[in-house]
Amino acid sequence: MNAEILAVGTELLMGQIANTNAQYISARLPDVGIGVFYHSVVGDNPVRLKECLKLAFSRSDIVIMTGGLGPTQDDLTKETVASAMNRKLVLDQDSLDKMQAFFKKLNRPMTDNNIKQAYLPENSIIIRNKNGTAPGCIIEEAGKIVVMLPGPPSEMRPMLDDTVIPYFYEKSEFKLVSRFLRIFGIGESAMEDMILDLINAQTNPTIAPYAKDGEVTLRVTARYPKNDSDDDIITPVVNEIKKRLGDTVYSTENRNMEEVAAQLLVNTNTTIAIAESCTGGLVSSRLTD
Amino acid sequence: MNAEILAVGTELLMGQIANTNAQYISARLPDVGIGVFYHSVVGDNPVRLKECLKLAFSRSDIVIMTGGLGPTQDDLTKETVASAMNRKLVLDQDSLDKMQAFFKKLNRPMTDNNIKQAYLPENSIIIRNKNGTAPGCIIEEAGKIVVMLPGPPSEMRPMLDDTVIPYFYEKSEFKLVSRFLRIFGIGESAMEDMILDLINAQTNPTIAPYAKDGEVTLRVTARYPKNDSDDDIITPVVNEIKKRLGDTVYSTENRNMEEVAAQLLVNTNTTIAIAESCTGGLVSSRLTD
CATH class of the missing domain: 3.30.70.2860 (Alpha-Beta Plaits)
Structure with missing residues (x-):
């Protein structure tokens, strides 16, 4: 089985952030026997997103999408996928309850635009998000699998590790x-x-x-x-x-070089003193890492 | 004019590195009036690379490629682009001379596989590489522009900044x-x-x-x-x-937060003392950055 990682977000195309999600997901998939053949990034534009989805379906067994699940108007991933697959978006009451509890815990009012995050394509496997508000999901259709995960790495990574990787492990040969x-x-x-x-x-x-x-x-x-x-x-x-x-x-x-150097120092019971000026603690920091 | 950034390298699809080149290039292109609509990554596979090139030509005015210009057998970008555009690869003597001088300076023997780096598509604008051996190039054809740059950021970035950005600035409205x-x-x-x-x-x-x-x-x-x-x-x-x-x-x-915090300290002439243990100099390092 081969996979394509499709990241959605104009911030990636503007160079505001690097697509570290694609790197993280790519590094995990081989463990469950999945080869990654393509990464793609597209902006928050429903026409181009639909085009990229169609292409991904045509050339990959699995499409893993990140981003565009948030509460704001430009978050269009679920809406576009649901439309491309002819599925309705239905309210997931459990997601809505968790979202309300999340805002209550933060002592912030929950604005109406959050509610759209609790709508998910019908008959999908819902992926809970312990570190944010947007749930993800897995959809199986006609031999293809689409996974949707939120963009922030602190939310995406645990959802991948705890739910998506075990899901694929079950299927892999x-x-x-x-x-x-x-x-x-x-x-x-x-x-x-x-x-x-x-x-x-x-x-x-x-x-x-x-x-x-x-x-x-x-x-x-x-x-x-x-x-x-x-x-x-x-x-x-x-x-x-x-x-x-x-x-x-x-x-x-x-x-890496600093890990090997630090291990050699530990093994030989050697201590070092570092005087840092322009490096501002960076040598100490790298050795500590 | 809209652009697509097409990175070539199986190491990206394996998650060994993040596609920071796409981020860097994307952040620079708006300065010269170019919008980035897509990022793509494909492996060192000539069939899939050719397919991605064809797609990029069909949907973007400009295709900026990174990676696959090195000396090893899996470096296939130039060969694939030249074949897709029906151009011969011709020896650029100046590139070969610079490469030989580069190896002499490093006091390393130049192996035969390096010579292929001095072959470039005919009638292309050659981009010199001051920090490595692989030159890049720009090809204009039928209203489309293809730019090929090496993968290592330390080589790619100066070539983009010194040659590619000024080239596009001339053209932009x-x-x-x-x-x-x-x-x-x-x-x-x-x-x-x-x-x-x-x-x-x-x-x-x-x-x-x-x-x-x-x-x-x-x-x-x-x-x-x-x-x-x-x-x-x-x-x-x-x-x-x-x-x-x-x-x-x-x-x-x-x-970012630490820059603003540091500036406030400087403005109010305040000094701080930091005692770091588990952070290993990281607070000092971030404030110094």
Whole structure:
């Protein structure tokens, strides 16, 4: 099964925020055997949103939408999806009750525009939101699955982790497992040159390099049947790469430079003193993280 | 003119990194009168990439691509675009010379797979890369413009700022200007309720709310002719919003809580002492930032 993540919000197209929701969701889906083929972002515009939905349905089994579930007029995700799927929006009394309790707890009046958040497409699986007012939902139709989640990460993430991932885990037949090797002191092209035969020979696991500021990461991804991960096919590949690249591999656990440095200090029982001026506590902060 | 940002890279679909390039580019384009209608992300897969390109051409005037220009085998952006546009890739000797000088300076051998980075679509405007090896390019064809930039932000950003933005500025007829009001102590729905008549009445400037952890931002965006920004149509709207929302507006300059707090300390000549334990210097770091 393959998925597309469709984020809705003009604030993303204006560059006010990065689409970290797409990153978070993408990192979780392989655990339940779902490959992500596309990310899309569209604004709070019902015509273009409908167009993007149609496209997503045509090329993906699963469409996970974030954003546009809020109380304000430009929040149009549910209305547009319901219209595209010919479903009515019906009041979910439980969502309305929870919303009223939420406002009472905050000691704020609940304005009428909030009520639209309690309307959900009929016959959908409702996803409760413990950290905000907008519930999410899952709709199954004609072999396709649409998931709608709110935009704020503090609301979206627990709903994904607690409800959506377990929902997909039930359905999945296999899972993807990745290991990340972090490499410093060698360029991407020189590195590829040293392991090109491995990259060319692999189908499962696959090996993919990518470069970022000053360092290179290698991703080794294996596909396992869901209930069988005893047969470790990743470690031999990781070991062979380590043999080829030597000391330039500073982590095989996707740990960053400061984590590895801090762990080395702890292991050797070494303490350090840091005098920071322009960095304003940043070195201490990064080591503490 | 409207634009689409198409990022290429399986690492984005695996959730290894967030698409911060799309955010950065989106924040810059309104300055030169270009609205961004879509972001897309596709993996290092030539079939799906070609499909996404075709779609982008069909719905956008400008396609800005990031990623997939590197030396490794999975870097396929240029090859796919050239094939989709029926253009040959031709060797750019200057790019090859600069690449060789770059490796010499680093005292690293240049492997053969780097040479493909010096091949660019014929008749394109070449964008030099001062911080890496892969040049970018701009292609104009049949009223459409395609821009290709490398994926690493440290390479992409200066190429965008120094070459791509000035290129579009030459072509543009108007520009968009935004002001951001930061609001704390009131929910998104209650806020909208207080200014709904303003939101409904506006066409230029437009007003759009969005919520994030613990606070709300209002974006006020005006469209001006390129050479005429004397007629300030934003400030009266900002002032009216401030009048309605009172002290909950803590910044009208898109400054965050810690910036405003630090500025208040400086203005009143107040010094503070911070004792940090679990925060590991983070309070100091945020105030210093």
